[in-house]
Amino acid sequence: MFGLNAKDTRFLLIVVFLTLATPILLQPFPESSSLAQFNAGYPDLMQKFAIFGIFAIGFNILFGLTGYLSFGHAAFLGVGSYTVVWMYKLLSYNILPGLVLSIIISALFALVIGFISLRRSGIYFSILTLAFAQMSYNLAYSVLTPITNGETGLQVYTNDPQVLMGANSPTSPHLFGLVMRESVQVDMGGWLFTFNIGYYFCAIIAILAFYISLRIFRSPFGMMLRAIKTNQTRMNYTGLNSRPYTLAAFVISGMYAGLAGGLLAAMDPLAGAERMQWTASGEVVLMTILGGAGTLMGPVLGAGFIKYCENIFSKINDGILHSWFAFLPDGIENFLVTLVHPFVGKGWHLTLGILFMLVVIFLPGGLVEGFQRISRLFRSKRVKDGPRRKDPEHHPKSAPHVAE
Amino acid sequence: MTNSNLTRRGVLKTGAVTGAGLALPTIFTSRASAFTNEPTGSTVTFGFNVPQTGPYAEEGLDELRAQELAVEHLNGMGDGGMLQTFSSKTLDGTGILGKKVQFVTGDTQTKSDAARAAAKSMIEKDGVVMINGGSSSGVAVAVQGLCQEAGIIFMAGLTHSNDTTGKDRKKNGFRHFFNAYMSGAALAPVLEKAYGTDRRAYHLTADYTWGYTQQESIQASTEALGWQTVNNVLTPVGAGDFSSYITPVLQSGADVLILNHYGGDMVNSLTQAVQFGLRDKQVNGKQFEIVVPLYSELMAEGAGDNIKGVYGSMNWNWQLQDPGTKAFVKSFGERYGRPPSNSAHTCYVQTLLYADAVARAGSFNPCAVAEALEGFEFDGMGNGPTTYRAEDHQCFKDVLVMKGAENPTTKFDVLEVVEVTPRAQVEYAPDHPMFGGAEASLGECNDGA
Incomplete structure (x- = not known):
């Protein structure tokens, strides 16, 4: 279906199901239990999962396929956000014009930056993109204050033109009247599920983005990109000019980033300069590597993982720790709290850092490799025939499925 | 390569399934509540x-300490702190309207995005009725906008930019802290007395919104004294090394350097200016001087000896001798073994003010609370008689002019109070041009219903 083979179709359907069921899957604990702290099914975080998923999927088209490590993708994220907020200010709160324009503008941006940066490869390329992103950040932070409103961030004021704004138009981002912020809460025997319009909008776009990326992975174009990653010099010797391909990949991933930035502003009508800072660029690199660069699902998993840590672990404070260990004698309780304290609350970076190290050392293929190992463990148990089940005659293996 | 088998039936089927999936959530009805997070x-x-x-x-850590203390006092634990001296007596230490107060914390990371994400998670996940705190104007403006949209009350923490209650003012947002204009207005008479009316000022300004409003305010008040402004140079935030900015100061013929910096930037620029020997120089026949418009205890600590004799302003200081301050310093000191900073004070006071407004309004509805806070006059919170002005939700109270102490005895009294500038002197019209002019408006109250 959809121009995919059976395996990919099944994979896509699983992704669609997971995405649509996210509000339920992320609320595994009832509200009253003490584990409700770990529930992540609230609109803002779910939106972030979908949006940063898109961001990472796009980044992976460049990094995973061509091997070009861009440290400047946050610039496109910021450009997308500013575009959408400006559309709010000039036209109305309808998110559609802004989103379309954010993709176009970030594509133009990516074309310029890519055209210059792609003259070099390897570390020089990374440094060039980083320089461009930091330049954009500093411009947005102070120099271009009239356009970006500097440190405070661009937001909509009541005296903005908003020429398309009718008398009864919603006063927060909406898609033809469907207000992004609105959600439906369902209380089911202690479990509280929040179905948010904004999340479902992001989710549908994320599925589309995922589908497009799947098609790119499977296309001759994708094959060409992988060839560039494997050995660009050899490609050049065969008389093939690889730069148009890398530039196309760069622009496509820039468009993904612009779309993600636009969606951030579509969910929350504010664009801040920090979105362009190098830490934001680094974050998407982390997401992709953590999840598994070059795989389809990996970056999405990585994005979810990092956003979960950032939003859930950072909120565990000493008070909550004490309530967890309250059943223990005082001395042990305090000891345990002191032990856990550096890793939660403001120390969530530490937890993330340790997890990142563990993943890089033990699972170089990212979280996806972890899942593969687990599934292989189960699969190999089923085929227990003979002492040497691991192919004693060394038959040639087919290339691993890239979606796995 | 592509094996497209997109059939009409296939498309219809998928469309129907997707449509059903999307329509599913809407058949449930939402839980009724009168306002956000009732x-x-x-x-x-x-x-x-x-x-x-x-x-x-x-700074954030100190704010958190103060807020925890405020919650304890509201729930009747501890010695009650400022509740004993607060002029409004509706709070009796049994929580608010019979409800025990709990709190959740978030990390703003001093980034607007992260702050909004943290605030959103508190609103959507934890069901908070108000958000308090923060240590940057950019963050304050961003979170204030969010709270306005979500329909809860925002009590700004340390935010000194004019914009927070100026062009970015919001009906659901309140600020207890003073602002850049007030700093300028309070400092000017002291500077006049100390340095005279014939001075040439050179500004180094942090290159972002707060820096701009701070510089604008202090330039206006010093020029009103008759001072000249030689130059205003914008410096990047977090520059670390300011030597290239400080070297041209002496050649410019200026005899006062005004550092519109905050936090680490101020510590670095002041230290470097002193190391360059600026304060030992004579220019135009006068002693060269340095002014730091906004002080905080932590900055003063960081700058060490360099701060001696340097003027600046503060919202509040623990060395004040009124009963409210004494009660607060006592309970904070007993709990944490150190005096509270002025941002801690603001956050503590705002928690109590919010609680009191709820108690007086008899409801947690943000519109009722906002109404109770607007025009509210109170005393006993360490700043003397204070008013929450209804037009812009800015608190009006006395402002402290501080000076780096010549002989500090501990690391906590490196600043000394020079003058308590009376409130009348720092007041301004709500439609002052520095505060967005006539166009700025609070907008409508939003309770999220």
């Missing part, structure tokens, strides 16, 4: 959104 149980939750990581983490 507390229905026996508890009410506050959200304390402070920087726990990043450049202002220390």
Whole structure:
């Protein structure tokens, strides 16, 4: 279906199901239990999962396929956000014009930056993109204050033109009247599920983005990109000019980033300069590597993982720790709290850092490799025939499925 | 390569399934509530959104301490702190409207995005009725906008930019802290007395919104004295090395350097200016002087000896001798073994003010609370008689002019109070051009219903 083979179709359907069921899957604990702290099914975080998923999927088209490590993708994220907020200010709160324009503008941006940066490869390329992103950040932070409103961030004021704004138009981002912020809460025997319009909008776009990326992975174009990653010099010797391909990949991933930035502003009508800072660029690199660069699902998993840590672990404070260990004698309780304290609350970076190290050392293929190992463990148990089940005659293996 | 088998039936089927999936959530009805996060149980939750990581983490930590203390006092634990001296007596230490106060915390990271994400998670996940704290104007403006949209009350923490209650003012947002204009207005008479009316000032300004408003305010008040402004140079935030900015100061013929910096930037620029020997120089026949418009205890600590004799302003200081300050310093000191900073004071006071407004309004509805806070006059909170002005939700109270102490005895009294500038002197019209002019408006109250 959809121009995919059976395996990919099944994979896509699983992704669609997971995405649509996210509000339920992320609320595994009832509200009253003490584990409700770990529930992540609230609109803002779910939106972030979908949006940063898109961001990472796009980044992976460049990094995973061509091997070009861009440290400047946050610039496109910021450009997308500013575009959408400006559309709010000039036209109305309808998110559609802004989103379309954010993709176009970030594509133009990516074309310029890519055209210059792609003259070099390897570390020089990374440094060039980083320089461009930091330049954009500093411009947005102070120099271009009239356009970006500097440190405070661009937001909509009541005296903005908003020429398309009718008398009864919603006063927060909406898609033809469907207000992004609105959600439906369902209380089911202690479990509280929040179905948010904004999340479902992001989710549908994320599925589309995922589908497009799947098609790119499977296309001759994708094959060409992988060839560039494997050995660009050899490609050049065969008389093939690889730069148009890398530039196309760069622009496509820039468009993904612009779309993600636009969606951030579509969910929350504010664009801040920090979105362009190098830490934001680094974050998407982390997401992709953590999840598994070059795989389809990996970056999405990585994005979810990092956003979960950032939003859930950072909120565990000493008070909550004490309530967890309250059943223990005082001395042990305090000891345990002191032990856990550096890793939660403001120390969530530490937890993330340790997890990142563990993943890089033990699972170089990212979280996806972890899942593969687990599934292989189960699969190999089923085929227990003979002492040497691991192919004693060394038959040639087919290339691993890239979606796995 | 592509094997497209897109059939009409296939498309229709998929469309129908997707449509059904999307329509599914809408058949449920939402839970009815009169306003956002109406507390229905026996508890009410506050959200304390402070920087726990990043450049202002220390400040955030102190705010958090004060807020925890405020919650204890509201719930009747501890010695009650400022509740004993607060002029309004509706709070009796049994929580608010019979509900016990709980709190959740978030990390703003001093970034607008992260702060909004933290605030959103507190609103959507933890059901907070108000958000308090923060240590940057950019963050304050961003979170204030969010709270306005979400329909809860925002009590700004340390935010000194004119914009917070100027062009970015919001009906659901309140600021207890003073602002850049007030700093300028309070400092000017002291500077006049100390340095005379014939001075040439050179500004180094942090290159972002707060820096601009701070510089604008202090330039206006010093020029009103008759001072000349030689130059205003914007410096990047977090520059670390300011030597290239300080070297041209002496050649410019200026005899006062005004550092519109905050936090680590101020510590670095002041230290370097002193190391360059600026304060030992004679220019135009006068002693060269340095002024730092906005002080905080942590900055003063960081700058060490360099701060001696340097003038600046503060919202509040623990060395004041009124009963409210004494009660607060006592309970804070007993609990944490150190005096509170002025941002801690603001956050503490705002928690109590919010609680009191709820108690007086008899409801947690943000519109009722906002109404109770607007025009509210109170005393006993360490700043003397104070008013929450209804037009822009800015608190008006006395402002402290501080000076780096010549002989500090501990690391906590490196600043000394020079003058308590009376409130009348720092007041301004709500439609002052520095505060967005006539166009700025609070907008409508939003309770999220």
